[in-house]
Amino acid sequence: MDFQTLVFFFLAAILIFAALRVITARNPVHAALHLILAFFTCGGIWSLLQAEFLAIAIILVYVGAVMVLFLFVVMMLDINMDRIRQGFWNYLPLGALLGLLLVLEMGMVLGSKYFQVAAADAVVPAGISNTKAIGELMFTDYVYPFELASIVLLVGMIAAIVLTYRGPKKTKYTNPNQQVFIKAKDRIRVLQMPVEKD
Protein backbone atom coordinates (compact mmCIF):
# COMPACT_ATOMS: atom_id res chain seq x y z
CA MET A 1 0.00 0.00 0.00
CA ASP A 2 1.62 3.26 -1.03
CA PHE A 3 1.51 6.42 1.02
CA GLN A 4 -1.23 8.07 -1.06
CA THR A 5 -3.64 5.17 -0.47
CA LEU A 6 -2.85 5.31 3.22
CA VAL A 7 -3.69 9.02 3.30
CA PHE A 8 -6.89 8.33 1.39
CA PHE A 9 -8.10 5.72 3.86
CA PHE A 10 -7.12 7.94 6.77
CA LEU A 11 -9.12 10.87 5.37
CA ALA A 12 -12.01 8.61 4.34
CA ALA A 13 -12.26 7.18 7.85
CA ILE A 14 -12.39 10.67 9.35
CA LEU A 15 -14.95 11.73 6.74
CA ILE A 16 -17.26 8.81 7.45
CA PHE A 17 -16.95 9.25 11.19
CA ALA A 18 -17.66 13.00 10.93
CA ALA A 19 -20.61 12.44 8.60
CA LEU A 20 -22.07 9.87 11.00
CA ARG A 21 -21.66 12.24 13.93
CA VAL A 22 -23.50 14.97 11.99
CA ILE A 23 -26.69 12.90 12.16
CA THR A 24 -26.13 11.21 15.51
CA ALA A 25 -24.80 14.06 17.67
CA ARG A 26 -27.39 15.29 20.18
CA ASN A 27 -26.01 18.78 20.48
CA PRO A 28 -26.75 20.72 17.27
CA VAL A 29 -23.53 22.74 17.64
CA HIS A 30 -21.52 19.51 17.79
CA ALA A 31 -23.34 18.29 14.69
CA ALA A 32 -22.46 21.51 12.85
CA LEU A 33 -18.82 21.22 13.93
CA HIS A 34 -18.66 17.67 12.61
CA LEU A 35 -20.13 18.89 9.34
CA ILE A 36 -17.25 21.41 9.18
CA LEU A 37 -14.79 18.58 9.81
CA ALA A 38 -16.47 16.59 7.05
CA PHE A 39 -16.12 19.46 4.56
CA PHE A 40 -12.49 19.95 5.50
CA THR A 41 -11.66 16.26 5.09
CA CYS A 42 -13.54 16.24 1.81
CA GLY A 43 -11.24 19.06 0.66
CA GLY A 44 -8.30 16.86 1.62
CA ILE A 45 -9.60 13.95 -0.47
CA TRP A 46 -10.18 16.22 -3.45
CA SER A 47 -6.65 17.53 -3.24
CA LEU A 48 -5.49 13.88 -3.33
CA LEU A 49 -7.27 13.70 -6.70
CA GLN A 50 -5.15 16.73 -7.76
CA ALA A 51 -8.24 18.96 -7.86
CA GLU A 52 -6.58 21.63 -5.73
CA PHE A 53 -8.88 24.41 -6.87
CA LEU A 54 -12.02 22.51 -5.85
CA ALA A 55 -10.39 21.45 -2.60
CA ILE A 56 -9.51 25.01 -1.65
CA ALA A 57 -12.86 26.33 -2.90
CA ILE A 58 -14.87 23.99 -0.66
CA ILE A 59 -12.84 25.10 2.35
CA LEU A 60 -13.03 28.77 1.40
CA VAL A 61 -16.75 28.79 0.62
CA TYR A 62 -18.28 26.16 2.89
CA VAL A 63 -15.93 26.11 5.86
CA GLY A 64 -14.91 29.77 5.75
CA ALA A 65 -18.25 31.41 5.03
CA VAL A 66 -21.36 29.21 4.87
CA MET A 67 -20.70 27.18 7.99
CA VAL A 68 -19.71 30.25 9.99
CA LEU A 69 -23.15 31.74 9.41
CA PHE A 70 -24.77 28.35 9.91
CA LEU A 71 -23.03 27.91 13.25
CA PHE A 72 -24.02 31.46 14.10
CA VAL A 73 -27.70 30.52 13.67
CA VAL A 74 -27.46 27.10 15.32
CA MET A 75 -25.85 28.59 18.42
CA MET A 76 -28.77 30.94 18.94
CA LEU A 77 -31.46 28.29 18.48
CA ASP A 78 -33.26 26.99 21.50
CA ILE A 79 -33.82 23.39 20.50
CA ASN A 80 -36.20 21.16 22.39
CA MET A 81 -35.24 17.57 21.54
CA ASP A 82 -38.54 16.07 22.77
CA ARG A 83 -40.61 18.18 20.43
CA ILE A 84 -38.36 17.25 17.50
CA ARG A 85 -38.71 13.54 18.27
CA GLN A 86 -42.53 13.72 18.31
CA GLY A 87 -42.96 13.51 14.55
CA PHE A 88 -40.28 10.82 14.11
CA TRP A 89 -42.57 7.91 13.13
CA ASN A 90 -44.71 10.06 10.83
CA TYR A 91 -41.73 11.22 8.82
CA LEU A 92 -39.89 7.89 8.84
CA PRO A 93 -41.42 6.40 5.62
CA LEU A 94 -40.66 9.50 3.56
CA GLY A 95 -37.16 9.79 5.04
CA ALA A 96 -36.44 6.12 4.45
CA LEU A 97 -37.58 6.41 0.83
CA LEU A 98 -35.33 9.41 0.21
CA GLY A 99 -32.41 7.70 1.94
CA LEU A 100 -32.89 4.59 -0.17
CA LEU A 101 -32.92 6.70 -3.34
CA LEU A 102 -29.69 8.41 -2.32
CA VAL A 103 -28.00 5.09 -1.55
CA LEU A 104 -29.15 3.75 -4.92
CA GLU A 105 -27.78 6.78 -6.77
CA MET A 106 -24.46 6.61 -4.99
CA GLY A 107 -24.24 2.88 -5.64
CA MET A 108 -24.82 3.44 -9.34
CA VAL A 109 -22.10 6.09 -9.53
CA LEU A 110 -19.59 4.10 -7.51
CA GLY A 111 -20.53 0.70 -8.94
CA SER A 112 -19.58 1.77 -12.42
CA LYS A 113 -15.97 1.59 -11.27
CA TYR A 114 -16.46 -1.79 -9.53
CA PHE A 115 -16.20 -0.20 -6.08
CA GLN A 116 -12.59 0.82 -6.54
CA VAL A 117 -10.91 4.04 -5.52
CA ALA A 118 -11.06 5.97 -8.77
CA ALA A 119 -7.57 6.93 -9.84
CA ALA A 120 -7.06 10.48 -11.06
CA ASP A 121 -7.02 9.60 -14.74
CA ALA A 122 -8.13 12.95 -16.14
CA VAL A 123 -5.03 14.75 -14.93
CA VAL A 124 -4.38 18.13 -16.48
CA PRO A 125 -1.12 18.14 -18.45
CA ALA A 126 1.80 19.37 -16.39
CA GLY A 127 2.51 23.08 -16.55
CA ILE A 128 -1.14 24.16 -16.69
CA SER A 129 -2.53 24.85 -13.25
CA ASN A 130 -5.79 23.32 -12.21
CA THR A 131 -7.30 26.73 -11.54
CA LYS A 132 -6.47 27.97 -15.03
CA ALA A 133 -7.95 24.84 -16.62
CA ILE A 134 -11.21 25.26 -14.70
CA GLY A 135 -11.35 28.96 -15.52
CA GLU A 136 -10.85 28.34 -19.23
CA LEU A 137 -13.56 25.68 -19.33
CA MET A 138 -15.95 27.78 -17.30
CA PHE A 139 -15.68 30.86 -19.52
CA THR A 140 -15.58 29.07 -22.90
CA ASP A 141 -17.42 25.74 -23.13
CA TYR A 142 -19.65 26.17 -20.10
CA VAL A 143 -20.24 29.91 -20.13
CA TYR A 144 -24.06 29.68 -20.42
CA PRO A 145 -24.55 27.17 -17.58
CA PHE A 146 -22.13 29.28 -15.52
CA GLU A 147 -24.07 32.49 -16.15
CA LEU A 148 -27.32 30.66 -15.49
CA ALA A 149 -26.01 29.43 -12.13
CA SER A 150 -24.95 32.93 -11.16
CA ILE A 151 -28.42 34.27 -12.08
CA VAL A 152 -30.00 31.55 -9.91
CA LEU A 153 -27.76 32.67 -7.05
CA LEU A 154 -28.71 36.32 -7.63
CA VAL A 155 -32.40 35.40 -7.57
CA GLY A 156 -31.81 33.52 -4.34
CA MET A 157 -30.14 36.57 -2.79
CA ILE A 158 -32.96 38.89 -3.79
CA ALA A 159 -35.55 36.38 -2.60
CA ALA A 160 -33.87 36.15 0.80
CA ILE A 161 -33.97 39.93 1.14
CA VAL A 162 -37.60 40.13 0.02
CA LEU A 163 -38.68 37.36 2.40
CA THR A 164 -37.05 38.94 5.45
CA TYR A 165 -37.77 42.61 4.66
CA ARG A 166 -40.52 43.86 6.96
CA GLY A 167 -41.15 47.28 5.47
CA PRO A 168 -39.54 50.55 6.48
CA LYS A 169 -38.63 51.00 10.13
CA LYS A 170 -41.20 52.93 12.14
CA THR A 171 -38.84 53.71 14.99
CA LYS A 172 -36.27 56.45 14.99
CA TYR A 173 -32.79 55.25 14.26
CA THR A 174 -29.42 56.89 13.80
CA ASN A 175 -27.87 57.20 10.38
CA PRO A 176 -24.16 56.36 10.64
CA ASN A 177 -23.58 57.94 7.26
CA GLN A 178 -24.54 61.37 8.62
CA GLN A 179 -22.71 60.72 11.83
CA VAL A 180 -19.29 60.03 10.34
CA PHE A 181 -19.47 63.05 8.05
CA ILE A 182 -20.24 65.43 10.88
CA LYS A 183 -17.80 68.28 11.46
CA ALA A 184 -17.03 69.85 14.80
CA LYS A 185 -18.13 73.26 13.58
CA ASP A 186 -21.64 71.95 12.79
CA ARG A 187 -22.09 71.12 16.44
CA ILE A 188 -20.39 73.84 18.40
CA ARG A 189 -19.80 77.48 17.65
CA VAL A 190 -16.89 79.29 19.26
CA LEU A 191 -17.81 82.92 19.87
CA GLN A 192 -15.44 85.81 20.19
CA MET A 193 -16.69 87.99 23.04
CA PRO A 194 -15.09 91.12 24.31
CA VAL A 195 -13.93 90.91 27.89
CA GLU A 196 -16.41 92.67 30.15
CA LYS A 197 -14.91 95.52 32.05
CA ASP A 198 -16.68 97.61 34.60
Place this chain on the structure above:
Amino acid sequence: MDAVMNFGEGIFGGIWPGVWALIKIVLIVAPLLLGVAYLTYFERKVIGFMQVRIGPNRVGPWGLIQPIADGLKLLMKEVIVPTGANKGIFIIAPMLALAPALAAWAVVPFTDTLVLANIDASLLYIMAITSMGVYGVILSGWASNSKYAFLGAMRSAAQMVSYEISMGFSLICVLMVSNSLNLVDIVNVQNQGRFAAMHLNFLSWNWLPLLPMFLVYLISGVAETNRAPFDVAEGESEIVAGFFVEYSGMAFAVFFLAEYANMILVSALTSLLFLGGWLSPVGFLPDGILWLFAKMAVILFLFLWFRATFPRYRYDQLMRLGWKVFVPVCLVWLVVVGCWMMSPLNIWK
Protein backbone atom coordinates in the same frame (compact mmCIF):
# COMPACT_ATOMS: atom_id res chain seq x y z
CA MET B 1 23.69 22.47 1.95
CA ASP B 2 24.50 19.17 0.23
CA ALA B 3 26.60 18.16 3.23
CA VAL B 4 23.60 18.68 5.52
CA MET B 5 21.35 16.65 3.20
CA ASN B 6 23.85 13.79 3.00
CA PHE B 7 24.39 13.83 6.75
CA GLY B 8 20.63 13.73 7.38
CA GLU B 9 20.09 10.89 4.92
CA GLY B 10 22.87 8.97 6.64
CA ILE B 11 21.16 9.23 9.99
CA PHE B 12 17.45 9.03 9.13
CA GLY B 13 17.55 7.08 5.86
CA GLY B 14 14.19 6.89 4.08
CA ILE B 15 12.27 9.17 6.40
CA TRP B 16 14.76 12.03 5.92
CA PRO B 17 12.47 14.11 3.59
CA GLY B 18 9.83 14.10 6.33
CA VAL B 19 12.36 15.06 8.99
CA TRP B 20 13.78 17.78 6.74
CA ALA B 21 10.27 19.21 6.25
CA LEU B 22 9.80 19.22 10.03
CA ILE B 23 13.11 21.05 10.48
CA LYS B 24 12.03 23.67 7.94
CA ILE B 25 8.70 24.09 9.74
CA VAL B 26 10.51 24.65 13.03
CA LEU B 27 12.83 27.14 11.31
CA ILE B 28 9.75 29.17 10.29
CA VAL B 29 7.59 28.79 13.40
CA ALA B 30 10.28 29.41 16.04
CA PRO B 31 11.35 32.85 14.71
CA LEU B 32 7.66 33.63 14.16
CA LEU B 33 6.79 32.99 17.80
CA LEU B 34 9.84 34.97 18.89
CA GLY B 35 8.61 37.74 16.58
CA VAL B 36 5.20 37.55 18.24
CA ALA B 37 6.76 37.88 21.68
CA TYR B 38 8.79 40.91 20.69
CA LEU B 39 5.89 42.45 18.79
CA THR B 40 4.03 42.66 22.10
CA TYR B 41 7.07 44.36 23.64
CA PHE B 42 7.37 46.69 20.63
CA GLU B 43 3.67 47.51 20.87
CA ARG B 44 3.89 48.46 24.53
CA LYS B 45 6.99 50.56 23.94
CA VAL B 46 5.63 52.34 20.84
CA ILE B 47 2.25 53.10 22.37
CA GLY B 48 4.05 54.13 25.55
CA PHE B 49 6.15 56.67 23.66
CA MET B 50 3.10 57.92 21.74
CA GLN B 51 1.35 58.53 25.04
CA VAL B 52 4.44 60.09 26.66
CA ARG B 53 5.06 57.11 28.93
CA ILE B 54 8.12 54.88 29.21
CA GLY B 55 6.55 51.48 28.67
CA PRO B 56 8.04 48.28 30.14
CA ASN B 57 11.50 49.03 31.56
CA ARG B 58 11.99 46.81 34.60
CA VAL B 59 12.83 43.30 33.36
CA GLY B 60 16.25 43.31 31.71
CA PRO B 61 17.89 46.27 29.95
CA TRP B 62 15.16 48.56 28.53
CA GLY B 63 12.65 45.92 29.62
CA LEU B 64 13.82 43.60 26.83
CA ILE B 65 13.08 40.39 28.76
CA GLN B 66 9.53 41.54 29.57
CA PRO B 67 7.79 39.29 26.97
CA ILE B 68 9.65 36.23 28.30
CA ALA B 69 8.60 37.12 31.84
CA ASP B 70 4.98 37.57 30.70
CA GLY B 71 5.07 34.21 28.93
CA LEU B 72 6.45 32.46 32.01
CA LYS B 73 3.83 34.08 34.23
CA LEU B 74 1.01 32.90 31.95
CA LEU B 75 2.53 29.42 31.78
CA MET B 76 2.46 29.11 35.56
CA LYS B 77 -1.18 30.15 35.89
CA GLU B 78 -4.05 27.75 36.13
CA VAL B 79 -6.38 27.27 33.17
CA ILE B 80 -9.84 27.66 34.67
CA VAL B 81 -12.77 26.00 32.92
CA PRO B 82 -15.98 27.79 33.93
CA THR B 83 -18.99 25.89 35.28
CA GLY B 84 -21.36 24.87 32.54
CA ALA B 85 -18.74 25.41 29.86
CA ASN B 86 -18.53 22.87 27.07
CA LYS B 87 -15.15 21.56 28.14
CA GLY B 88 -13.89 19.91 24.96
CA ILE B 89 -14.71 22.85 22.72
CA PHE B 90 -13.50 25.30 25.36
CA ILE B 91 -10.04 23.70 25.20
CA ILE B 92 -10.00 23.23 21.42
CA ALA B 93 -11.05 26.81 20.57
CA PRO B 94 -7.69 28.52 21.30
CA MET B 95 -5.92 25.89 19.20
CA LEU B 96 -8.36 26.50 16.35
CA ALA B 97 -7.49 30.19 16.56
CA LEU B 98 -3.72 29.64 16.48
CA ALA B 99 -3.45 26.76 13.98
CA PRO B 100 -4.60 28.67 10.85
CA ALA B 101 -2.35 31.61 11.75
CA LEU B 102 0.63 29.24 11.72
CA ALA B 103 -0.51 26.98 8.86
CA ALA B 104 -0.77 29.91 6.46
CA TRP B 105 3.00 30.44 6.70
CA ALA B 106 3.57 27.19 4.78
CA VAL B 107 3.23 28.99 1.45
CA VAL B 108 4.55 32.45 2.32
CA PRO B 109 7.73 33.05 0.29
CA PHE B 110 10.62 34.93 1.92
CA THR B 111 12.68 35.20 -1.27
CA ASP B 112 12.05 33.67 -4.69
CA THR B 113 13.67 30.41 -3.59
CA LEU B 114 13.15 30.47 0.18
CA VAL B 115 9.64 29.06 0.59
CA LEU B 116 8.42 25.94 2.38
CA ALA B 117 5.83 24.88 -0.21
CA ASN B 118 5.82 26.70 -3.54
CA ILE B 119 2.38 25.61 -4.72
CA ASP B 120 0.43 26.95 -7.70
CA ALA B 121 -2.59 28.21 -5.80
CA SER B 122 -0.77 29.64 -2.80
CA LEU B 123 -2.90 32.80 -2.64
CA LEU B 124 -6.10 30.72 -2.63
CA TYR B 125 -4.61 28.49 0.05
CA ILE B 126 -3.91 31.48 2.26
CA MET B 127 -7.43 32.84 1.76
CA ALA B 128 -8.92 29.45 2.66
CA ILE B 129 -6.75 28.87 5.70
CA THR B 130 -7.09 32.36 7.16
CA SER B 131 -10.87 32.23 6.74
CA MET B 132 -10.87 29.41 9.30
CA GLY B 133 -9.43 31.61 12.04
CA VAL B 134 -12.92 32.83 12.90
CA TYR B 135 -13.88 29.43 14.36
CA GLY B 136 -11.57 29.85 17.32
CA VAL B 137 -13.35 33.08 18.16
CA ILE B 138 -16.91 31.82 17.67
CA LEU B 139 -16.40 28.54 19.49
CA SER B 140 -14.62 30.12 22.44
CA GLY B 141 -17.52 32.53 22.79
CA TRP B 142 -20.10 29.79 22.65
CA ALA B 143 -18.28 27.24 24.81
CA SER B 144 -17.53 29.72 27.61
CA ASN B 145 -21.16 29.77 28.79
CA SER B 146 -20.94 33.52 29.31
CA LYS B 147 -23.03 36.35 27.90
CA TYR B 148 -20.09 38.68 27.31
CA ALA B 149 -18.07 36.02 25.53
CA PHE B 150 -21.07 35.11 23.37
CA LEU B 151 -21.69 38.74 22.42
CA GLY B 152 -18.03 39.11 21.49
CA ALA B 153 -18.19 35.96 19.37
CA MET B 154 -21.31 37.16 17.55
CA ARG B 155 -19.76 40.51 16.81
CA SER B 156 -16.53 39.08 15.54
CA ALA B 157 -18.19 36.43 13.40
CA ALA B 158 -20.20 39.06 11.55
CA GLN B 159 -17.22 41.38 11.31
CA MET B 160 -14.73 38.83 10.00
CA VAL B 161 -17.14 37.45 7.42
CA SER B 162 -17.95 40.97 6.16
CA TYR B 163 -14.37 42.13 5.83
CA GLU B 164 -13.30 38.89 4.17
CA ILE B 165 -15.41 39.92 1.18
CA SER B 166 -13.62 43.21 0.57
CA MET B 167 -10.31 41.49 1.27
CA GLY B 168 -11.14 38.83 -1.31
CA PHE B 169 -12.08 41.43 -3.91
CA SER B 170 -8.82 43.33 -3.46
CA LEU B 171 -6.95 40.04 -3.85
CA ILE B 172 -8.87 39.37 -7.07
CA CYS B 173 -7.55 42.67 -8.48
CA VAL B 174 -4.00 41.65 -7.55
CA LEU B 175 -4.26 38.26 -9.19
CA MET B 176 -5.83 39.79 -12.30
CA VAL B 177 -2.87 42.09 -12.87
CA SER B 178 -0.28 39.47 -11.99
CA ASN B 179 -2.03 36.69 -13.93
CA SER B 180 -1.09 34.12 -11.31
CA LEU B 181 -2.17 32.68 -7.99
CA ASN B 182 1.40 31.91 -6.97
CA LEU B 183 2.86 34.37 -4.47
CA VAL B 184 6.39 34.09 -5.92
CA ASP B 185 5.07 35.00 -9.37
CA ILE B 186 2.95 37.80 -7.92
CA VAL B 187 6.07 39.39 -6.42
CA ASN B 188 8.23 38.83 -9.49
CA VAL B 189 5.66 40.44 -11.79
CA GLN B 190 5.91 43.64 -9.75
CA ASN B 191 9.55 44.02 -10.78
CA GLN B 192 8.77 44.93 -14.39
CA GLY B 193 7.28 47.93 -16.12
CA ARG B 194 8.24 51.43 -17.16
CA PHE B 195 9.33 52.60 -13.71
CA ALA B 196 11.35 49.43 -13.08
CA ALA B 197 13.24 50.15 -16.30
CA MET B 198 14.05 53.60 -14.87
CA HIS B 199 15.39 51.89 -11.68
CA LEU B 200 12.50 53.35 -9.67
CA ASN B 201 11.17 49.90 -8.85
CA PHE B 202 9.00 51.03 -5.95
CA LEU B 203 6.73 52.92 -8.38
CA SER B 204 6.04 49.77 -10.38
CA TRP B 205 4.83 47.78 -7.38
CA ASN B 206 1.14 47.01 -7.11
CA TRP B 207 0.38 49.68 -4.50
CA LEU B 208 0.41 52.50 -7.03
CA PRO B 209 -1.86 51.20 -9.82
CA LEU B 210 -4.05 49.44 -7.27
CA LEU B 211 -3.95 52.20 -4.64
CA PRO B 212 -7.64 51.92 -3.57
CA MET B 213 -7.26 48.14 -3.28
CA PHE B 214 -4.09 48.58 -1.23
CA LEU B 215 -5.93 50.79 1.25
CA VAL B 216 -8.94 48.47 1.34
CA TYR B 217 -6.69 45.48 1.94
CA LEU B 218 -4.72 47.19 4.67
CA ILE B 219 -7.82 48.38 6.54
CA SER B 220 -9.62 45.06 6.05
CA GLY B 221 -6.50 43.38 7.39
CA VAL B 222 -6.74 45.44 10.55
CA ALA B 223 -10.43 44.54 10.84
CA GLU B 224 -9.77 40.87 10.09
CA THR B 225 -7.22 40.60 12.90
CA ASN B 226 -9.68 42.28 15.33
CA ARG B 227 -7.23 45.06 16.05
CA ALA B 228 -8.12 48.57 17.21
CA PRO B 229 -10.03 50.55 15.93
CA PHE B 230 -11.99 47.44 14.83
CA ASP B 231 -11.66 45.54 18.10
CA VAL B 232 -15.39 45.40 18.86
CA ALA B 233 -15.00 41.65 19.49
CA GLU B 234 -12.87 42.46 22.53
CA GLY B 235 -14.21 45.91 23.35
CA GLU B 236 -12.86 46.22 26.90
CA SER B 237 -15.14 49.09 27.81
CA GLU B 238 -18.28 47.42 26.41
CA ILE B 239 -18.06 43.65 26.85
CA VAL B 240 -15.07 43.30 29.23
CA ALA B 241 -12.73 41.32 26.96
CA GLY B 242 -15.22 39.79 24.57
CA PHE B 243 -14.75 36.25 23.41
CA PHE B 244 -11.80 35.32 25.65
CA VAL B 245 -13.10 36.82 28.89
CA GLU B 246 -13.33 33.37 30.53
CA TYR B 247 -9.87 32.22 29.50
CA SER B 248 -6.89 32.27 31.81
CA GLY B 249 -3.28 31.16 31.82
CA MET B 250 -1.90 29.51 28.69
CA ALA B 251 -5.29 29.21 26.99
CA PHE B 252 -5.53 33.01 27.08
CA ALA B 253 -1.91 33.28 25.91
CA VAL B 254 -2.69 31.14 22.87
CA PHE B 255 -5.40 33.62 21.78
CA PHE B 256 -2.88 36.36 22.26
CA LEU B 257 -0.31 34.50 20.15
CA ALA B 258 -2.92 33.92 17.44
CA GLU B 259 -3.80 37.62 17.26
CA TYR B 260 -0.19 38.72 16.91
CA ALA B 261 0.71 35.88 14.52
CA ASN B 262 -2.21 37.02 12.37
CA MET B 263 -0.93 40.58 12.45
CA ILE B 264 2.49 39.45 11.26
CA LEU B 265 0.84 37.33 8.56
CA VAL B 266 -1.28 40.22 7.28
CA SER B 267 1.76 42.50 7.22
CA ALA B 268 3.75 39.86 5.30
CA LEU B 269 0.92 39.42 2.80
CA THR B 270 0.48 43.17 2.32
CA SER B 271 4.21 43.50 1.65
CA LEU B 272 4.18 40.59 -0.79
CA LEU B 273 1.04 41.55 -2.67
CA PHE B 274 1.33 45.31 -2.84
CA LEU B 275 4.83 46.39 -1.77
CA GLY B 276 6.99 44.06 -3.82
CA GLY B 277 7.97 41.60 -1.08
CA TRP B 278 11.72 41.01 -1.11
CA LEU B 279 12.31 43.34 -4.08
CA SER B 280 14.50 46.35 -3.49
CA PRO B 281 12.83 49.75 -3.96
CA VAL B 282 15.56 51.11 -6.22
CA GLY B 283 17.49 49.44 -9.02
CA PHE B 284 21.03 49.84 -7.65
CA LEU B 285 20.44 47.97 -4.37
CA PRO B 286 20.22 44.16 -4.32
CA ASP B 287 16.95 42.35 -3.56
CA GLY B 288 16.82 40.34 -0.39
CA ILE B 289 14.88 39.04 2.56
CA LEU B 290 15.79 42.13 4.60
CA TRP B 291 13.57 44.27 2.38
CA LEU B 292 10.63 41.99 3.19
CA PHE B 293 11.31 42.29 6.91
CA ALA B 294 11.65 46.07 6.64
CA LYS B 295 8.31 46.36 4.83
CA MET B 296 6.62 44.08 7.36
CA ALA B 297 8.04 46.18 10.19
CA VAL B 298 6.61 49.36 8.65
CA ILE B 299 3.15 47.81 8.32
CA LEU B 300 3.28 46.40 11.84
CA PHE B 301 4.18 49.88 13.06
CA LEU B 302 1.08 51.16 11.23
CA PHE B 303 -1.01 48.62 13.14
CA LEU B 304 0.31 49.95 16.45
CA TRP B 305 -0.03 53.55 15.30
CA PHE B 306 -3.70 52.96 14.41
CA ARG B 307 -4.28 51.51 17.85
CA ALA B 308 -2.77 54.51 19.59
CA THR B 309 -4.60 57.02 17.38
CA PHE B 310 -8.15 56.00 16.56
CA PRO B 311 -11.10 55.49 18.90
CA ARG B 312 -13.03 52.25 18.48
CA TYR B 313 -15.63 52.05 15.73
CA ARG B 314 -19.21 51.60 16.82
CA TYR B 315 -20.65 48.33 15.55
CA ASP B 316 -23.04 49.79 12.97
CA GLN B 317 -20.38 52.17 11.65
CA LEU B 318 -18.06 49.24 11.22
CA MET B 319 -20.64 47.28 9.23
CA ARG B 320 -21.38 50.33 7.12
CA LEU B 321 -17.68 50.74 6.29
CA GLY B 322 -17.39 47.11 5.27
CA TRP B 323 -20.53 46.73 3.21
CA LYS B 324 -21.43 50.20 1.98
CA VAL B 325 -17.97 51.66 1.39
CA PHE B 326 -15.43 48.91 0.76
CA VAL B 327 -17.53 46.46 -1.25
CA PRO B 328 -18.75 49.11 -3.76
CA VAL B 329 -15.23 50.58 -4.04
CA CYS B 330 -13.88 47.09 -4.75
CA LEU B 331 -16.55 46.31 -7.32
CA VAL B 332 -15.88 49.59 -9.17
CA TRP B 333 -12.12 49.15 -9.10
CA LEU B 334 -12.45 45.55 -10.31
CA VAL B 335 -14.22 46.84 -13.45
CA VAL B 336 -11.69 49.67 -13.80
CA VAL B 337 -8.76 47.25 -13.66
CA GLY B 338 -10.50 44.91 -16.10
CA CYS B 339 -11.07 47.72 -18.61
CA TRP B 340 -7.54 49.00 -18.05
CA MET B 341 -6.08 45.60 -18.83
CA MET B 342 -8.11 45.33 -22.04
CA SER B 343 -7.24 48.85 -23.18
CA PRO B 344 -4.04 49.80 -25.08
CA LEU B 345 -2.85 51.52 -21.87
CA ASN B 346 -2.29 48.13 -20.21
CA ILE B 347 0.90 48.28 -18.15
CA TRP B 348 0.97 44.65 -17.00
CA LYS B 349 1.82 42.87 -20.24
